[in-house]
Amino acid sequence: MPPQKDPFRTPRLFFRAIQTPTDNPLFDAINADRIGYMNSNASNIKLPGDKDARKWQKQVAEESLLGCVICLHPDAARAGGAEREAESEARAKTDQPQGTPIGQLTLKPLPPALMHHRNTELAIDILPQFQGKGYGSEAIAWVLDYAFRRAGLHRVSIRAFGWNEGAARLYERLGFVLEGRMREALWHEGRWWDGIEMGMLEGEWWARERERRAKEE
Numbered sequence: 001m002p003p004q005k006d007p008f009r010t011p012r013l014f015f016r017a018i019q020t021p022t023d024n025p026l027f028d029a030i031n032a033d034r035i036g037y038m039n040s041n042a043s044n045i046k047l048p049g050d051k052d053a054r055k056w057q058k059q060v061a062e063e064s065l066l067g068c069v070i071c072l073h074p075d076a077a078r079a080g081g082a083e084r085e086a087e088s089e090a091r092a093k094t095d096q097p098q099g100t101p102i103g104q105l106t107l108k109p110l111p112p113a114l115m116h117h118r119n120t121e122l123a124i125d126i127l128p129q130f131q132g133k134g135y136g137s138e139a140i141a142w143v144l145d146y147a148f149r150r151a152g153l154h155r156v157s158i159r160a161f162g163w164n165e166g167a168a169r170l171y172e173r174l175g176f177v178l179e180g181r182m183r184e185a186l187w188h189e190g191r192w193w194d195g196i197e198m199g200m201l202e203g204e205w206w207a208r209e210r211e212r213r214a215k216e217e
Contacts, residue, residue, distance in 0.1 A: 007150065008068075010142050012076035013135060014099060015068040018061040023069055026101045027057040030125045039164040040125065042186060065120055066107040066146065070139050071099035072130070102130040105139055107147060107156075119155035120147065140174055145209075148202045156200050161186055162193035175208050176200050 008015045030036065031053040038044045060067035103126040110117060122143060126136045147153045158176055160167040172178070182195035 007146075009073070010138050012073055013102075013138055013142070014071050014073050015105065015139075015142065016071060016099075018057065018067060018069055018104075020057065020061060023057065023101065024053070026069065026127075027053045027060075027104070029127055030104065031056070033125075033128055036125060036128065038188075039161060039167065040123070042161075044188070060104055060106050063109065064106050065109040065151070066105070066143070068105050069101050070103040070105055070124075070126070070135070072102050072135070074099055102127050102135060103139070105143055107143065107151075117155075118153050119157065120153055122147075122156055122158045137170065137174060140171075144174075144200065144205055148205045154202050158198050160196040160198065161188070162196060163188055168196050168198070171198050175204060177204070 006014070028050070031048045034047075037048060041048075103124065106123040108121040108123065110119065122140070124136060124139060124143075126139075144156060147156050157179075158171055160171065162181075176198040177200065178196070179199045180197045182197065184192035185195045186193045
């Protein structure tokens with residue numbers, strides 16, 4: 001019998017449970033990314049502090065359908081010296097020799113009385129020095145597989161702010177469908193912006209999965 005595939009591993013990444021206090025520096029670093037915070041939090045007129053990071057970390061670890069740390073696998077190929085240096089620095093700060101923590105991934109839970117609707121909302125954060133390398137796309141592809149194949153969910157939603165056009169384009173490339181816009185719901189940098197609502201259904205994901213497999217054959 002061939003060895004079973006690790007369901008929490010992709011070619012370059014692996015996903016593990018949050019370890020407190022080991023992962024405090026990771027959540028502090030994500031919290032300290034002001035551009036990332038601006039692009040993912042409607043409460044972006046405040047500067048988040050240590051207590052905010054601990055509260056958020058606890059929510060991801062204990063109150064999520066799935067809450068995990070995204071780690072760069074030590075066997076993953078590295079593109080060049082600058083990337084190796086960034087990974088070494090991040091590894092030193094987080095004291096994780098078995099892999100480099102580069103972000104977090106969350107599937108939000110439904111209250112017990114709503115669980116029969118089988119849907120969730122996805123949230124992801126990648127540290128700035130690891131952005132633009134495809135890790136976010138790889139992590140989202142993995143968690144969609146987890147949601148539809150393993151967890152038996154019917155719908156996964158994701159949100160973006162109107163000023164973060166890059167995120168909306170990425171989600172569309174990954175198969176999410178625009179479902180609606182909360183018109184001028186967000187005040188940012190002197191003007192009103194739309195809140196963008198996107199989603200993917202299990203049938204849409206399975207169709208993309210069949211198409212992907214057919215191309216590989």
